[in-house]
Amino acid sequence: MDLKLDHHSEDRLTIVEVEGEIDVYTAPRLRELLIDLVNKGNFHLLVNMEKVDFLDSTGLGVLVGGLKRVRAHDGSLELVCTQERILKIFRITGLTKVFGIYASVDEAKEAHGRDK
Amino acid sequence: MATVELTFSALPAHVRTARLVATAIARRTGVQESLLDEVRLAVGEACSRAVEAHRLHCPGEPIRIELRDDLGRFEVTVTDSAPSDELEHDRALLGFDDPFGQLPDDVMAGFGIAVIAGLADDVQVYPSQKGMCIRMSWPAATNGMSPV
Numbered sequence: 001m002d003l004k005l006d007h008h009s010e011d012r013l014t015i016v017e018v019e020g021e022i023d024v025y026t027a028p029r030l031r032e033l034l035i036d037l038v039n040k041g042n043f044h045l046l047v048n049m050e051k052v053d054f055l056d057s058t059g060l061g062v063l064v065g066g067l068k069r070v071r072a073h074d075g076s077l078e079l080v081c082t083q084e085r086i087l088k089i090f091r092i093t094g095l096t097k098v099f100g101i102y103a104s105v106d107e108a109k110e111a112h113g114r115d116k
Numbered sequence: 117m118a119t120v121e122l123t124f125s126a127l128p129a130h131v132r133t134a135r136l137v138a139t140a141i142a143r144r145t146g147v148q149e150s151l152l153d154e155v156r157l158a159v160g161e162a163c164s165r166a167v168e169a170h171r172l173h174c175p176g177e178p179i180r181i182e183l184r185d186d187l188g189r190f191e192v193t194v195t196d197s198a199p200s201d202e203l204e205h206d207r208a209l210l211g212f213d214d215p216f217g218q219l220p221d222d223v224m225a226g227f228g229i230a231v232i233a234g235l236a237d238d239v240q241v242y243p244s245q246k247g248m249c250i251r252m253s254w255p256a257a258t259n260g261m262s263p264v
């Protein structure tokens with residue numbers, strides 16, 4: 001499956017919906033979207049990965065790159081993911097300590113609201 | 117011993133094809149369903165690394181994968197033709213200290229082998245001037261690949 005990307009804003013939070021496979025071929029599209037969002041002043045990003053079928057280290061690199069960019073503006077990049085096969089790659093690389101990972105968009109929005 | 121060989125040009129689009137072929141052969145070889153995601157991800161990581169290396173050093177050269185049913189193990193070997201010490205040198209030049217956030221996101225590429233090591237049951241990495249060879253294997257059914 002190819003990669004489908006969409007995004008919308010709720011209050012100060014921009015939710016990025018990702019569906020399909022994030023790999024060396026498709027990751028540049030996600031990177032472009034994240035860069036574009038940051039350039040347009042969206043510094044609090046929530047990436048919903050519930051419909052992601054595949055994620056490799058190239059995709060991780062894009063997410064880390066996005067995190068670096070938003071942090072430069074005191075922003076945040078957090079994830080929604082409950083799929084074990086996706087979470088496993090975050091655990092192997094130790095990135096569970098770097099990203100806030102939530103079980104649902106609502107849970108992430110609630111946490112984001114508390115932090116405001 | 118049954119072997120399937122696949123060669124492909126160093127294009128990112130072909131990595132998905134390599135993953136699909138490896139997963140299909142692993143399934144036929146008798147690798148447990150619960151391990152197929154690991155095979156898919158590890159083969160994808162090895163092929164992505166090889167594609168990036170070839171794009172830097174030898175974009176016209178193909179990347180080779182061998183998928184082997186060997187005495188109750190499913191073994192995958194990904195071989196590239198890019199001098200691995202030069203590649204590591206290029207990555208060292210990129211560095212990880214990026215106060216302005218201007219470096220490409222592929223500085224994470226070195227994570228690929230770490231991911232493979234975390235996924236495959238058995239991994240050997242052979243870097244050389246002529247390229248890198250990554251061999252990984254998983255347990256499979258002892259009766260090996262179906263002749264069909």
